[in-house]
Amino acid sequence: MYLEGHKRKFLVVVDETPECESALAFAASRAQRTRGQLALLYVIEPEDEAMHWLGVEDIAREEGQSKAKAVFRLFGRKLKAMGFEELVPEEIVREGNKADEIPKLIEEDQDIGVLVLGASKDPSGPGPLVSSLAGGRLAGVFPTPITVVPGHLSIEEILALA
Structure with a gap:
């Protein structure tokens, strides 16, 4: 990522959880301020084993895409609404378990320098991805730094911090 022609990428795992917007705001702001790149990862998680017959798996894959x-x-x-009109994110789709696919992608793409996750403000915990990656067994051996954006911050506060 430090060689000429390369840009440090800020990776955000996107889904439909509210905390994703927090991670997006932080990563976009850091990417823009450091002349880096924003990469968005969507992981199509596998359905149960019964779907491997009669073409159901293919239909599920198409729906996931x-x-x-x-x-x-x-x-x-959302990026445009936050004022990042000129930031064009790289869009990456993977199939598998999120906790497995994220480190695999980081190992394959040496330009990814930071994983940015949004923490849930739910009192039951920060969310499964933050728990498994930033606070779990992988935290000490993860291939890049992980930035966890607190869920209680407003977008304006996040942009000011970034």
Whole structure:
């Protein structure tokens, strides 16, 4: 990521949780301020084992791809609304378990320098992804720094901090 022609990427795992917008705001602001790149990852998680017959798996995969495109469009609009009109994120779709696919992607793409996650403000915990990656067994051996954006912060506060 430090060689000429490369940009440090801020990776955000996007889905339909409210905390994703917090992670998006922080990562977009850091990418813009440091002349980096924003990368959005959508992971199509596998359905149960019964779906491997009669083409159901193919249909589920197509639906997952369609959903990924819709989520990318949504977050593209959110970026523009936050004032990041010129920031064009890289859109990445993977299939598998999120906790497995994120480190695999980071190992494959040496330009990814930071994983940005949004923490839930739910009193039951920060969310499964934050718990498994930032606070779990992988925290000490994760291939990049992980930034966790607190869920109680407003977008304006996040942009000011970034």
